[in-house]
Amino acid sequence: MDWLPAAASTYAADIDRIFYVILAVTGVILVGVLTVLIYFLFRYRGREGRKAFYIEGSNRAEVIWTVIPALFILGLAFASQSVWPKIKSPDRFPTDALELHVRAEQFEWNVTYPGADGSLGTDDDFTTRNQVHVPVDRPVVLHMESIDVIHSFFVPAFRIKQDVVPGMQNDAWFQATETGEFELACAELCGLGHYRMRARVIVHAQDEYESWMVEQS
Amino acid sequence: MATAEAVAGGAAHGHHEELSFVRKYIFSTDHKIIGIQFLFTCLVFLAVGGLLAMMIRWQLGFPGQPLPGAGVLGEARAPGGIILPEFYNSLVTMHGTFMIFFAIMPLLVGVYANYLIPLKLGAPDMAFPTLNMMSFWVFVASGVVMLASLFVTGGAAGAGWTVYAPLSAVPDYTGVYLGQQLWVVSIVLFGASSLLGSVNYITTVINMRAPGMTLFRMPLSIWALFITAILALLAVPVLAGAVIMLLFDQTIGTTFFLPADGGQPLLWQHLFWFFGHPEVYILILPAMGIVSDVIANGSRKPIFGYHSMVFAIIAIAFLGWIVWGHHMFQSGMNPLLGTSFMISTMAIAVPSAIKVFNWLGTMWRGNIQFHTPMLNAVGFVALFTIGGLSGIFMASNTVDVFIHDTYFIVAHIHYVLFGGSLFGIFAAIYFWFPKMFGRMMNETWGKIHFALTFILYNLVFFPMHILGMGGHMRRIYDPTEYEFLQRFQGMNEFITVSAFLLFVAQIPFLVNFFWSLFRGEKAGENPWHDNGLEWTTPSPPPHGNFATAPTVYHGPYEFSHPEAEEDFLPQNQPLGGG
Numbered sequence: 150m151d152w153l154p155a156a157a158s159t160y161a162a163d164i165d166r167i168f169y170v171i172l173a174v175t176g177v178i179l180v181g182v183l184t185v186l187i188y189f190l191f192r193y194r195g196r197e198g199r200k201a202f203y204i205e206g207s208n209r210a211e212v213i214w215t216v217i218p219a220l221f222i223l224g225l226a227f228a229s230q231s232v233w234p235k236i237k238s239p240d241r242f243p244t245d246a247l248e249l250h251v252r253a254e255q256f257e258w259n260v261t262y263p264g265a266d267g268s269l270g271t272d273d274d275f276t277t278r279n280q281v282h283v284p285v286d287r288p289v290v291l292h293m294e295s296i297d298v299i300h301s302f303f304v305p306a307f308r309i310k311q312d313v314v315p316g317m318q319n320d321a322w323f324q325a326t327e328t329g330e331f332e333l334a335c336a337e338l339c340g341l342g343h344y345r346m347r348a349r350v351i352v353h354a355q356d357e358y359e360s361w362m363v364e365q366s
Numbered sequence: 367m368a369t370a371e372a373v374a375g376g377a378a379h380g381h382h383e384e385l386s387f388v389r390k391y392i393f394s395t396d397h398k399i400i401g402i403q404f405l406f407t408c409l410v411f412l413a414v415g416g417l418l419a420m421m422i423r424w425q426l427g428f429p430g431q432p433l434p435g436a437g438v439l440g441e442a443r444a445p446g447g448i449i450l451p452e453f454y455n456s457l458v459t460m461h462g463t464f465m466i467f468f469a470i471m472p473l474l475v476g477v478y479a480n481y482l483i484p485l486k487l488g489a490p491d492m493a494f495p496t497l498n499m500m501s502f503w504v505f506v507a508s509g510v511v512m513l514a515s516l517f518v519t520g521g522a523a524g525a526g527w528t529v530y531a532p533l534s535a536v537p538d539y540t541g542v543y544l545g546q547q548l549w550v551v552s553i554v555l556f557g558a559s560s561l562l563g564s565v566n567y568i569t570t571v572i573n574m575r576a577p578g579m580t581l582f583r584m585p586l587s588i589w590a591l592f593i594t595a596i597l598a599l600l601a602v603p604v605l606a607g608a609v610i611m612l613l614f615d616q617t618i619g620t621t622f623f624l625p626a627d628g629g630q631p632l633l634w635q636h637l638f639w640f641f642g643h644p645e646v647y648i649l650i651l652p653a654m655g656i657v658s659d660v661i662a663n664g665s666r667k668p669i670f671g672y673h674s675m676v677f678a679i680i681a682i683a684f685l686g687w688i689v690w691g692h693h694m695f696q697s698g699m700n701p702l703l704g705t706s707f708m709i710s711t712m713a714i715a716v717p718s719a720i721k722v723f724n725w726l727g728t729m730w731r732g733n734i735q736f737h738t739p740m741l742n743a744v745g746f747v748a749l750f751t752i753g754g755l756s757g758i759f760m761a762s763n764t765v766d767v768f769i770h771d772t773y774f775i776v777a778h779i780h781y782v783l784f785g786g787s788l789f790g791i792f793a794a795i796y797f798w799f800p801k802m803f804g805r806m807m808n809e810t811w812g813k814i815h816f817a818l819t820f821i822l823y824n825l826v827f828f829p830m831h832i833l834g835m836g837g838h839m840r841r842i843y844d845p846t847e848y849e850f851l852q853r854f855q856g857m858n859e860f861i862t863v864s865a866f867l868l869f870v871a872q873i874p875f876l877v878n879f880f881w882s883l884f885r886g887e888k889a890g891e892n893p894w895h896d897n898g899l900e901w902t903t904p905s906p907p908p909h910g911n912f913a914t915a916p917t918v919y920h921g922p923y924e925f926s927h928p929e930a931e932e933d934f935l936p937q938n939q940p941l942g943g944g
Contacts, residue, residue: 152835153768154850167764175755182722182751189729190744195666195736200933201926202731206671210727211720215674218719222712222758229762230705236767237701255539298533299631301696301771305837305850308768312697314632315532316625319698332850336771336839338526340539341452344843 157327157352158307163232165308170228174221242322243288249281250274251293253300253313256342258333264366275365279348281333284358288324301337304350310336325352393503395495396909400502401481402802405795408473409879411509415464420869422457425449427862429844443521452541454843455524460516462527463549466649467556468509470783473791474652475560475598476505479567479591481798485900485907486588488576488916488938493569501562508555515548523549526841528642531623531634535615550613557606560598567595576899578918582676583937585898585922586669589676590655593683594648601644608637635697639690647686649783650750651679653790654721657743659922660793661728663896664740666933668923670727671720678717678724685714695766704763711761718754722747733926733933737894738812742793745820749785753778756831771841774834780827792816795879800893804905805886811878818871825864829857895934897922902936 153165193201234241250261250269260281264273269292283289293302295313302321303310311321335346353361385394394400424433432447443453480498484491492498515522522545525534529549537543571592575584584592612634614620621627623634662669669675691699691707725747734740756778759765769775792815799807833854838845845851845858892901903912916938924935935941 152832154837164764164768167762168759168768171759171762171765175758179751179755182726183748185726186729186744186748189726189732190734193665193729193732193734195733199733201666201733203668203926203928204670204731205668205923206674206724206727210723211671211674214723215716215720219713219716222715225758225762226709226712229708229764232764233704233708234701236764237704239701298536298539299530303771303837303839305768310696310767310770314698316629316631317698332848334839334842334848338455338458338530338841339533341450341455341524341541343455343841344451344845345847347847 154305155327156306156308157325157329157331158304158309159324159326160232160236161306161308161326163235167228167232171225174225178221236322239320242290242320243324246288246290246322247284248290248292249283251281251291251302251313253293253295253302253335255297255340256335256346258302258346258348262362262365265362273366277365281348281350282358282361283325283350283352284355285325285328285352286355288322290320290322293319293321298339299337300335300339300346303334303336304331305334306331307350312337325350328352328354393499395491395499397480397484397492397495397498398802398907398911400498401477403502404472404476404480404505405802407506407509408469408476411464411468412473414513415461415469416869416872418457418461418464420866421449422454422461423862423865425454425457425843426845427859429846442519449843451843452524453521455526455540455841456516456522456542456545458841459523459526459529459549460512463512463523465783466527466645467553468512470649470787470791471560471645472505474649474656474787474794475563475567475591475594476502478587478652478656478794478798479563479595481802482587482900483567483570483591484574485801485903485911486585486898486922487571487574487579488899488912488918489570489574490910490912492566493574494566497562498566501559501566504555504562505559508552508559511548511552511555515545515552518544518548521545528638529609529612529634530638531612531615531631532625535612535623535634537616547613547616550609550616553609554606554613557602557609560602564595564599564602567591568599571595576916576918579899579937580918582673583918583921585655586658586672586675586679587652587655590651590658590679593679594651597644597648597651597683597686601641601648604637605641605645608634608641611637632694632697632699635694636690639693640687642693643690644683644686646782647682649787651682653746653787653794654679654750656794656797657746657790658721658725658728659896659898660739660743660797661725661747662923662925663797663894664735664737664743665729665732666735666925667728667732668921668925669724670730671724672921672923674720675724678720681717682714685710685717689714692761692763692766695763696770701763708761708763712758715754715758715761722751722754737796738807738809738816739793739797739894741813741816742789742796745816746786746789746793749781749789749823753781753785756781768837769834771839772834773830773838773840776840777827777830777834780830784827785823789820792819792875797894798900799879799882800886800889801900801905801907803883803886804889805882805884806889806893807882807886808878811874815871815874815878818874819868822864822868822871826861826868829861833857892936895932897924897934897936899937902938 252259261276293313295315301312307323309323331350333348436444436447520543611622621629689711692711919940926933
């Protein structure tokens with residue numbers, strides 16, 4: 150199925166799996182409810198001389214259709230929870246990641262790289278505007294700040310979305326699994342240029358990335 | 367004040383009729399007239415919200431092309447008919463604002479809480495008729511301010527109907543000055559109107575029920591409106607407080623939501639959604655109640671599981687207070703909260719499922735009459751089921767990472783608020799029109815309107831799920847800016863054309879409504895053979911509602927009782943004749 154964009158990060162497959170599980174469960178329930186609804190509408194359509202069956206309810210039925218949805222829901226919640234902390238909990242972020250600093254502002258993304266010494270906040274850092282360069286198959290941790298309004302870092306192919314709120318630092322991580330070019334969009338309404346707050350994400354092969362870094366610094 | 371004796375007094379109340387035209391139809395304190403005033407006013411706002419949606423759809427279907435006739439909007443909004451990005455943001459904001467605050471909520475609560483509560487409970491009027499009148503006129507003032515904000519320099523509010531700070535708090539961030547402030551002023555007035563109404567509905571339900579009308583003999587529509595009034599009473603002040611803080615940030619230099627001087631942008635989101643999620647249930651519970659009444663009537667059967675339906679309403683209302691954080695999964699809120707809010711949110715699926723199954727149970731072995739109100743109620747069940755199930759995707763914190771702020775949520779909210787609430791409103795309008803105006807609406811045209819609306823509605827909103835799955839962001843002015851969205855342009859055009867047709871399909875409704883006001887077939891007291899007390903008084907009911915105070919002998923859903931002669935038994939008639 151190509152409804153979801155082609156997945157290009159490690160946890161994209163996890164999110165997609167939960168998505169399809171929920172789609173399957175809700176799809177079956179939907180088809181079931183609509184089938185019963187349409188059948189009842191046809192089977193019990195009003196006719197002359199017919200009298201409806203007088204019944205006020207059934208406790209057994211109420212218990213059944215309380216307990217079964219509750220179990221389904223519990224299952225879906227557990228399934229979701231098996232992935233959520235892996236994506237969002239800062240204490241579960243991968244170690245030995247490439248760390249980048251992202252500064253969002255109306256209407257652009259500025260990405261600062263650690264330079265040759267490998268650490269942010271030193272003299273050899275450099276910044277790109279509306280371009281995010283990362284190596285493939287290596288975790289990347291983003292330290293994000295906004296200087297004006299709320300923006301949201303959204304790369305559909307990586308299934309990453311994290312709001313960037315002024316006044317606080319928002320961290321996120323991903324690990325690209327494909328080389329190539331992807332699109333970064335702002336997902337939170339941020340003003341009249343919101344729709345074009347767009348950046349290119351370029352995923353390099355490992356060695357290519359090293360040489361790109363050297364070129365820049 | 368209002369006690370059971372006041373009900374008896376209502377009969378005498380019915381005599382002094384000689385009111386001037388102004389007191390009778392404009393500054394009226396009669397709950398029925400106030401309900402009808404809300405109806406006409408809100409239909410205007412519904413049309414405004416619809417028109418704004420058409421402009422949004424034009425831009426999404428045909429980005430950058432001149433909208434025919436849009437030259438009248440002026441250079442600042444659409445030079446040469448081409449919609450500007452800042453105007454687009456105002457369109458999105460005002461469409462949401464008008465539909466939620468000025469159409470759906472008052473159509474359900476303003477119209478039907480006012481019209482139905484006294485009539486269905488056997489009371490001569492509301493507990494506080496003058497407050498009730500004030501509630502309507504403050505609402506009109508609020509609507510006028512919101513309408514006026516469409517025409518001020520700098521344009522209308524453009525920070526989304528959720529008005530997230532700091533975007534909404536600092537005029538320079540949007541370029542909207544007066545418009546954003548008028549939005550706040552209008553919402554404060556709206557809040558005052560809503561509070562006056564809520565106090566009135568709650569008091570009336572508690573104090574003014576006719577003899578024999580115990581709480582568990584109340585129709586589900588009244589239960590839902592009662593619980594909704596409690597939700598509104600507690601939620602709306604939070605919104606009012608928050609928007610006043612926002613106004614201070616905008617105008618007098620406070621920094622509640624601005625980080626520079628220690629404020630907190632996330633505080634806005636917590637306050638807004640602490641109001642906003644109960645608001646979602648304010649917008650759907652009354653429709654659920656109305657649909658329950660109509661389905662029992664249409665199936666000629668008692669509602670299945672009346673008590674669980676009542677408890678489901680209460681459960682939804684209670685859970686509605688502890689789920690607001692699911693709007694903030696990606697906001698930078700502590701991820702631990704993402705877990706707890708997911709669980710509480712998913713729990714709401716249980717009472718919602720109970721309601722759907724009980725509606726099916728009501729139709730089971732019924733004698734189903736396909737009158738227009740019933741068709742709309744059945745449409746509600748089908749579409750609300752889709753909207754409820756699609757909510758589970760967003761409730762999952764993990765899946766939400768991807769579909770948050772995409773068209774998936776746009777599809778979901780419209781399945782709940784249009785497929786759900788608005789179909790419920792149509793059911794209510796067709797069902798109670800004969801009581802309100804003494805004439806029937808045309809059934810054939812009603813059915814045509816339903817069929818067209820139901821089909822076109824799905825053509826507009828179902829594909830939005832697929833847009834959302836493709837990652838299509840909401841609130842973007844021009845999707846063709848993105849390569850990954852190019853493949854959806856055909857679908858966006860299709861949705862736009864369907865939306866225009868959906869808009870046009872409302873013309874039969876409008877014509878039917880106004881034609882029937884004057885030319886419709888005369889309705890008797892009880893054209894739908896229903897059991898509610900409102901059907902035991904003339905159509906339209908006189909001032910004071912009931913000639914003699916009714917006594918209630920049983921619940922509202924005694925259809926097809928084996929010992930009754932007919933297939934209905936009004937609440938004021940004991941079994942076995944009386």
